Amino acid sequence: MSARLLKEGVYSVGAVDWNERNFHGHTYVTRKGVTYNSYLIVDNKIVLIDTLRKGFEEVLLENIKDVVIDISKIDAIIVNHIEPDHSGAFPKILKLCPDVEVYGTERARQGILKYYGVNGNWNVIKSGQSLNIGKRTLNFIDTPMMHWPDSMFTYSAYDKILFSNDAFGQHYATSKVFDDEVDFTLLMDEAQKYYANILWPFNAIVAAKLSAISKLNLDIELIAPSHGLVWRKYLSEVMRKYFYWSSHSCKNRIAVVYETMWKSTEKMARKIVEGIISENVEVALFDVTKDDRTDIASYMLDAKGWIFGSSTHDAEMLPVIAGFLHFLRGSKAMRRISSAFGSYGWSGEAVKCIEDIVSSVSSLNCPSLKVVFNPTDVELDKCFEFGKAFALKIKNEI
Ligand SMILES: [Fe+2]
Ligand SMILES: [Fe+2]
Structure with a gap:
């Protein structure tokens, strides 16, 4: 796979793990495999949003090189979530870009240090803070327990993209990038499976956070999660489902x-x-x-x-x-x-x-x-x- 253009200056540079069948230890049977999505934004500053699972470093580096050629040109890494499926390649990138600035929550800072013994030039992010990188200003929204306490979203108003990390993900290995490029029913099945097996325990938090975010009236054209397809056509469908699932709503089924x-x-x-x-x-x-x-x-x-x-x-x-x-x-x-x-x-x-x-x-x-x-x-x-x-x-x- 190579880098995929999402919008002008924004690329998907992640990896497809076609063969993973037991994600999270053995808590999640991933019959369709997994993707680990990272995103690269090229502006006055070059920003990498999330890294990948250990073992996929070379794929990430190759994909980044498709866009910027020289890895050391990366100015910033945004750590939306520290779980190893999104941070395993962090030490390698840090080694190649020792002067890179890192952005993430305080909990992420501590967690990365504990996992890898390094965390670089870390800038602690609090909810509502932003980072100007040229034409774009990236806004950070903390989303604790979506999926871990350190989690946050990054929003680019210029691109109208919400980088949601684990939220809105699906474990669906595919060569496609956008939601409308795959079968809708299969996609929603995987989104439901993902919610049930990743976010269900945090329903109350998800519901509260979603309604708080909806009050921000963000203009969103793409939701770019760190697993699976990018939502472009079915944004309102998946959003509606998240409100429905997080409210403990049920069908007349047994x-x-x-x-x-x-x-x-x-x-x-x-x-x-x-x-x-x-x-x-x-x-x-x-x-x-x-x-x-x-x-x-x-x-x-x-x-x-x-x-x-x-x-x-x-x-x-x-x-x-x-x-x-x-x-x-x-x-x-x-x-x-x-x-x-x-x-x-x-x-x-x-x-x-x-x-x-x-x-x-x-x-x-x-x-x-x-x-x-x-x-x-x-x-x-x-x-x-x-x-x-x-x-x-x-x-x-x-
Ligand atoms: Fe996670
Ligand atoms: Fe994840």
Whole structure:
């Protein structure tokens, strides 16, 4: 890949990581790969916005050289966020440009120093401060917890571009640059998956920050995130989605997520789904050992109803769903209706284990359902009725 022109004097100089499948350790399954976006602005001063993940330094340098030839001509690095996917190449750039001025929040300054032992000529940025680089004045907006405490946006009024770092990102490796160059549905699916797996825990902060930013009445033609496509045609769509997701809004839909030992809990799950369908409510069934937790979380982001099932094993729920629920608890979701079910042999603790975790993220627990060993026809009828009753509750709540 080479440098891509976004607007006169503004280039995308990042890298495409086609093969990354487990981002963030193993918290995010990235079936479409990842991009690490950096941007170069050429004005009286040459400014690099964010660097890349370690291992992609040479790609970044090659792309910058496409534009400015001499790397040492970079006057400033803006560190919108210190997470290693955006800062791994920072030490290398600093080495090549020892006199470069660096701009970022105080938390970013401390974090970069801790990660790399260097932070260069650091200028601490406070929200509302700006930097003149010639024709352009760059404005900084602190956005703590979008995604980490150090995060900030950079806005160029001259270009009408908001450099939003992690916000508005998607994990979508592609040779394209702009949102209207890829399939819209796939793009929005990836944006939703990204929100569910990166920003969901910070809903309250995202909602407050978005409304504060919207009051600034910034003239924005492009949102340039540090992952995925640049928003140019679908700005209002993604913005509307961010307001919707961050407000804990839900659809009339139900996710049934289970793990089974000898298929008894699975039989229950399938009958529960039939009961839900009989009430004409949207439902999706996930075997947590087969489906990517990343996709399940994405579906659950705006699903009003959550039903979890597990067989009991050693007085606990099964291990994969246990891991998933601990992961989900971090979402701090609100206003969900939930329930639990499962098959057991002699003690049946799994349902209680599920309820204990899910009660911290849902506002209403419905009665749960347990059966001993293999469900009989009568018990399967009960599962059907359980699903039907749950679906009715969802319909009446909306
Ligand atoms: Fe991040
Ligand atoms: Fe990131």
